[in-house]
Amino acid sequence: MLRNLRPLLAPAVAAGLVLGLGVAPAQGVSTGSTNEGRSTSERGLPEGAPAAATRAEPELDKPKGWPFAQRVSRTSGTERLHGGASYWTDFVYDAYGAALPSGFSLDNIATLAPEQGVYEQPGRAAGNGADVFVAATGKDRRASYWRVDWTTLASPDVPLAVWAFDTDRDATTGVDTWPGAAGVTSPGLEQALVVSSRGAWLHDLTTGDVTDVTRRGGRLTVDESTRSFTVRVPKQLLRARGSWRVRLAAGLADETGEAMAAPTLAGGAPLPPGSTHVYNLAFRTPEQETPVVTDSRTAGLVAAFQAVAAGNPLTDQLGADGLARFVTGNFWMEDAQADALAAGDASAFSHVVRWRDLRRKTRTREPLVHGPSNRWYLSRLDLGEGIVADEGQGSGDGAPNYLSPVQPYSVYVPTSYRRGDAAPLTWTLHSLGVNHNQYAGYDPQLIESLCEERDSICAGTLGRGPDGWYFDEAEVDYWQVWRALADGFDLDPTRTVLTGYSMGGWAGYHLGLAHPDLYAEVVVLAGPPQCGVSLDADQIVSPSFGGRCTSDGTAYDLVGNATWLPFRIGHGNLDQLVPFTSVERQVARFEEAGLRHRFVRYPGEDHLVFAIQDRFATVIDGLGLPTVERDPRDIDFTWRPHLTRRGLGIGATTAYWTGDLAARDSGPGTLARVRATSQRIADREHLPVSTGPVPVVSPLPALLSETTWEDGEALPVRDRMVLRLDNVSRVSVDLDRARWRCGPLRVVSDGDAVVRLVRGDRVVRVLRVGDGKQVVRRAC
Structure with a gap:
């Protein structure tokens, strides 16, 4: 999906479609892999996967000043206990601060995956300086330890963390207001710890006393190589016993390093008076950060629209309610955070530390979250720090935007999945201008069909940005995510299906035809057969960017590679970004070669609205669990x-x-x-049988054509x-x-x-x- 969907979509939600229904418009490591030591095929990676997938993932190094052996949870929003410490993994690239009641944030990167938070992180923050990756707590006989790992640490002077402690887990005692100019509240606080690269200060919130920890026997360790701040607090300063309710907030440090600086909005505009200074709240769970949020401050209008649309036969048939998910989609897993910060209330997000568990060195397994979630891996590529803006126009520049080694990806684990049972893998690769959470946010019915109903693990990559077209670093990201999935889950490498919309559909051609022996089937939804715009699938009229996209960005010469790899292709006749003629010509190549494929023409569908109608059943029906031809x-x-x-x-x-x-x-x-x-391999002649076009009425009017094979005579074996x-x-x-x-x-x-x-x-x-x-x- 090209990024000019954003200016078309937003007004449609805020004005035309909403008004048409009578709704008023809005105003103004050791990483603990489960498959370590196993062969490629045993761990779920197919034979023939490139080196980017088979090379071992780097270890998440233990920071200096941290005395515990570590096992960090791979799933964002979950905890793991190991060796005397608790490790909480936060969502990656989620530090966008508070929402404003009337809107959401649009940057020049993933314009179709808007953030609900509106704070900017300019200059030395490298676009991401307040982003918490890991929040860890440990305890030995003499001290407690408080550690924050940052996703980005371009400069140690940038971030500041505030730990807030309810030491008796009684909300009726203590105070509500956080120190460090955080600008948030939560009930029952007795103590707090403010940490920056310049020091650590323990606040007794009931008396107002502030203790410089490093001058009273404590220690602050800043490890730039692991992007970590670790504070050792002697037990005489902080008695760690019983069970505590712990919270953590992060922002940008002011000049003193003892408090948070006031954030700014896009273009350097100041925040409204009284706004919180917090960018990121830890201890939010996947149950709190759901893929679609309809009850937030920014989504109230479209939630009402969805309620009205749900009872309207026309909008239900056309899937027009999907337009609302431009706002309700929780693409960066920060909607709940943005709403809480807009209200200045951090009470919903907390974590209970049971000190006895740490003293006994209790160990817990890697959490298994069924349904949608986000996970992370550590990249082998050294691209720098933070987030960089997109220099391209329209279809992007193809360069990486999200640079830090810690990279997120989306996962859907079906409720049927159990450890030890090899599950099929289905790739859901994102469109231009979106991110790894595209389908959970925009197309939940598609996710239900591909993942839950087929008992398949599904996964999507960020690709280092929204416009990489799955070339170079974006392709490396894809293979490294496959490696991470194979390490974290039990996969059946013979049942992998590749799907995607628009640019993700191009990936079906690009990756599927380049490695046809790795996939059982490919589903291309509104996907161009080239990296750019073409009228006939031969000559690129408008490439997305230069280099390999221009010289090697067409798939038409590779169609013969699909001899043993069936394709499913769905496309709208009115597609304004991927001309129907180019796809029609590509399908003709499948037909001329007698290759198995399903082609669904949608006479009334374009590229933009079709993407979020979530009505792809005609293409998907009957997919089942196909097997790779090896x-x-x-x-x-x-x-x-x-x-x-x-x-x-x-x-x-x-x-x-x-x-x-x-x-x-x-x-x-x-x-x-x-x-x-x-000729030693036994086989039969394969006789192409074509049917259609057959009209289909629901869920969207379409014409279905299909080519299958019938077995002919046995071929001689010699x-x-x-x-x-x-x-x-x-x-x-x-x-x-x-x-x-x-x-x-x-x-x-x-x-x-x-x-x-x-x-x-x-x-x-x-x-x-x-x-x-x-x-x-x-x-x-």
Whole structure:
């Protein structure tokens, strides 16, 4: 979805659609992996996944000054106990402060995934300086420990944290007001700890006394390498016993380092008088930060609209209520936080620390949250710190925006999932201008169909930003998330489905056709067959950005790779951003090649409203749990060598029982191709059977066409193998998977190439071929 949806969508919600229904318009690590030590296939990664997925994730290092062995929860909004400490993981990139009653925040990055909070973090904050990643508490015999890890720490002088303690868990005692100019309240506070890089101060809130912890036997450790502030507080200053209700708020430090500075709005505008200074409140749970929020201060109007629309047959049929989710979608998991900060009330978000559990070094397992949630992983890429603005126009610049090593991704875990049971994986990749929470926010029915009803774990990536088109760093993010999923869940690598809308639909072509042996099926919703706008799927009229998007950003030459990979394609005839003609031409290639596919034409649908109507059943119906074809008799695989980047660990890897692929010419726009047949593999002729177009009335008017296969005659099984190589310098053949015993091998190449014949981990023969045809009578 291109980002000009935002100016079209917002007025539709606030004016036209709302007024049409008679509603008044608004006014003004060790990370504790469950799969450590297991092989690639055992951990749920498919054979053939590129190095970006198979390389081990970096460990989350233990900060200096922290004496406990750590196990940090992977799921945002949850806690894990280990080795004398409690570890709470906060949501990543959620530090946007308070909401204003009349609106929400739109930046120039993910414009279709608006934040409810409206605070800016300019200058040395690097756009994200007050973002809490981990809040940890520990205890030994002599002291308690209070640690904050920041998602971004471009400068240690930027963030400030305030810990607030209800030491008797009695809301009727103590005081309500937080220290450190936080500007929030919560009942029952007796103590508080203010921490910045310049010191740590213990506040007795009942007496007003303030103690400089570092001058009374305590210690503050700032570890820039782990982005951590750790305070050791001697027990004579703070008696840690019983059970405490703990809260944590973060903001930007003022010049003294002892209080929060006043935030600003976009463009440097000051906040209204009396506004809180807090950007981020910890200890919010997935149950509190739900994907769709209809009762918030900013969503009240559209919630009323949804209620009216729900009873209107026309709007229910067209899914017009989905327009409201532009506001009600909780894309950064901070809606509840933004509302609480708008009211200045932090009481809803707290965490109970039971000191006896820490003293006994109680251990708990990695939390398992069913339904939607956000998780994190630690990237191998060093891109810098914080959030940077988008320099592109319209369709983006393709450059990473969210730079810090800690990266979020979305997960939906079906209620049927239990540890130890291998679950299918379904990718839900986001559109241009949105983020990893797109479908939970905009299309909950789609999520229900893809994830819950199919008993499938679903996942979406941020891609380092909203406009990476799944190239380069955005593609690395995808593979690293797959690795993190395989480490955190039990996955069935033979049942992976790839889905996405618009730019996410392009990813279905880009990633699916580049690695067809990794997926069981691909679903492309309003997806362009190129990185940009085209009328015929051949010539790009308007590329999204330069580089590989321009030179290697088309999928039409790769359609033959879908021989064993069925596609489902849904598109609107009125699509104003991905012209229908380009998709029609792409589908024609599937039809001409006799490839299995489902094509759903929506005569009345465009690109923008179609995205949030959440009416995709005609495309999805019957998807079921397809299985990857691993070892076909015939292989026809074309790849783009210029997209192989060994430093990033991406590019062509395997094509079924061939692998170790390399091209002689890897320049921009080049193609390389392997065609291989092992006649030792039994198969039948596949006869294409096409049906349609058949009219469909509901849930949206459409025309359904489909091509399936019927089995023909059995093909002869004999000891014969043929390889045809175009612009290939190297290829290996897995003889076991090719069912190969010993017999003649014919190789036809358009240039010098090395062919390795492999059994297991052993190379049994190396063939060096030149331009023309070469026959090996006994390849064993």
